[in-house]
Amino acid sequence: MMKRLPYTKGLFLLITVVLFFIGLGSHSIAAEAETGTFSGRVIDVEGNPVAELPVMIGPTMAIGPGIHPAFSPMSYPTTRRARTDAEGRFSITGIDARMSYFSALPQNVDALFPKDLETKIAKAMEEKDFAAIYTSGVTEMETDDFEPDYEVLSIDIRGITFYPRNDFSRIGFSVEPGSDIKNVKVIVQPRMRIRGRVLFKDGTPLRNARLRLAFNYTRADGQGHGSSGGNPRTDADGYFLFNLDEKDDTANYTFSVAYQELEATAGPVLLKPGDRLDGLTFTFDSEPIAPEPPPQRMPFNRSTDFPSPKPISVPAFDAAWIVNPANGHAYKRVPCESRDAAVAQATEEKAHLVTINDAEEQAWLSAVFGHEFYWIGLSDAKKEGQWQWDNGEPLTYENWLPDDFFSEVSDADERDYAVTTFTDGKWYAVSPKSILLRMTAMAILEKPDGLDGQ
Template identity: 45%
Template sequence: MEEIMIRKGLRVKTIVMLVTMLTLFGIFILQGICQEGTGTISGQVIDIEGNPISELPVFIAPIEIHDGETSPLYFPYDYFDMNRTLTKADGGFTISGISPGPHYFGILSKDIDQRLPDNYEAFLRDYLTWYDKGISPEYIDGFNRTNFGFQTSDFEPDVKVISLRINNIDFYPRNDFDEVVFGIDPNVQVMNVKVIVQPRMRIRGRVVFTDGTPLSNARIRISLSFQYEDNSGRGSGGGGAGIWTDDKGYFIQYLRNREKTIIYTLSIEYQGLGTSAEEIRLEPGQRLDGLTFTFDSDPIPPKPLPPKMKTVKSEIQQSSTSELPLLPVSNEVWIINPMNGHGYKRVHCRTRDEAIAQASKEDAYLVTINDSKEQEWLGAVFGHTFYWIGLSVDSEDRDWKWDNGEPVMFENWLPDDYFSEAHNKNEREYAIITIANGKWYAVHPKSVMVKMTEMAIIEKDGLLPTIKPQKDGNEK
């Protein structure tokens, strides 16, 4: 989970190009690379004091760049697209097979090889075909919530890449949310690269029941809020996500490294149980370990998964009645987004029109997504599966427009051929959220993707007063 936070203005965007050897991408992709072959990068991972970091799982992976915005790989679905290795005792590494195009250097959690099964990649490839095999969306959603490795937070590293040092020149990301993005020419080997990392701020806690039994291997819901006040002004924010506990009930909530003292409030939920910690005050770079949350309850086992396969009536049953099968009953409640005070929930539906009708009954509308933070919040709350959203093509000017009339200020599209659609992109009329990191995909009314989309996210404003986060003195 990334906190929803008050951000200062971005640093000045810098574009630096090392011709023929290495290109660091600012807001564009180097065009015209058409040679065959792959490149190699070798070097050393060190901390800010120059000490080597050993046995650290590192990778180089492709990254998408659209209109100056970067989109790194999404775990777990893209796990097998990374070129991975483990640093040696001296922090050294060599990664080969790097294809032309933009890439970034990333880090995985140190124990990932122990926590993932040997056949993880093979399982993921099968998992991505579950919808085609008739496995129900409810089962897939439940499976994601009750297993390690199916949310981005399951792969959080303990350190963060802060710069790449090449020929004694340090290259930094444009801002706190971007990666250091580079491209390498085919058949070129770049050596002696220094990857500088630093520990991430974090809160490490443990969850137990009244009798001391740990809540092991379970996904808890964490809500985090923060506030600060200094000479530059004041700010606040918050967010929530699902975090996995380990065999002994421990979890780690990583925080954004800040340059000021922050007061945090942390609460957790699990199957209707909830508890909170006292206010936590952290200085820049500080970590807190040893926090314990105790549920006032006897141990509660995980909920059983819903039926795995979709329920389909037999031909005899279908011919004996004209009634459609009942939709699963949605017991979802409105969840408030702290950034805008709007309520969101998901509903089951057979068609997009049915989703609109359900939304209308509640004075709501299919969700409108206005920026990347709202997109990330939706993914953290509802997960990444196929959902209808309120984006469609206007019948007159053929432009994409939100159903509630708001202008399209943000886009998050997959490539037009990502799901091998047979329909021309100019014939597609609706947009859906997909399992691919929550990115959007344009679909034709007769697309197979329409049949696979059996839920929608609806949005309703007016549940709370509009929230206007207080800005610090330097925010633009």
């Protein structure tokens, strides 16, 4: 399995910017409501405190059976952060009521960002100025730049210990508004990684450059093999760090790095689970070459009328009904190519798109399914301006984002259907031309009679 999946660059950047504004809007709106606190200690596997470790609570999403971070470099200002003291203690405040995860951050995380980033982002958010995000330089960063040096093995909350499902998943939870969760115990360990250096043949380091790194590995017992890779960045002396997630077996690794048209290899080297290898050197058979020009910034015009959405990629996972004990209704999320497809599946399963009748039901849905783009059963397609639930129930509760939150130019009378968003699960009306349609590939179904007869 590859560690990183390729993206269509333009669409990825656009979606990332949209998600970033969602995150900022979420915190701005949540700042008006009660938030929670999460505090405790970080220790290693032997029980020793891990001091001066930057930690955070950030947004996450449920994808199939796993919990994955909805975190990108541009969403860093929306995370809640702290640093452990000499005893490994931490306290994180101002946590929004959404599905979240706890993680370490790189030791030098504050130095990674452009100066005054949060001030610039706040101003851009206030003015809804996407161009300001690009001029900040943050869009040139990649997730590989923010890989933490420690991984979370378990979290003990009020006597119950939680573990990630696998090496790639996170431990998801939700902090209720106004709650103060104390005495949390987090066990971490240093991540398996390599530290390499890239040189030209005259000994000059490749400075501040984005690499294409790939590796192959064969288990020492000969019973398996695989490959993966990423895009680390060298520092001013040509050094880079790269974390290995394929860490369960002793294996022989061969690494290669590429920059422009140059390539160099190192290995094979035998690595055991948990090893942290220093001293790998990659030497290009070339004199120093001119650096690559910075990527061309994608122009963004707030008045742009986006083309009709292309077919979206539908996630695959096994869906299961989950009963809300407060009302006895059963719910599940399903992948779908469109709202019509979700309605058809609901009908086939004798269900309907979810109806959200009060803040308690909204909070339960957010805690169970996370803050993502989901189709819900709300529309004004029958009569413009009169929003109705598909199952005929009256609209007794509303949870809308501001109408201009995404600065879309579609006329209001074209927005006939509602989706939930990353912004605390708040609702937003979308039109056939909305960029959000490209990002909505799931729906929540509801059975009022629970699982009777199943």
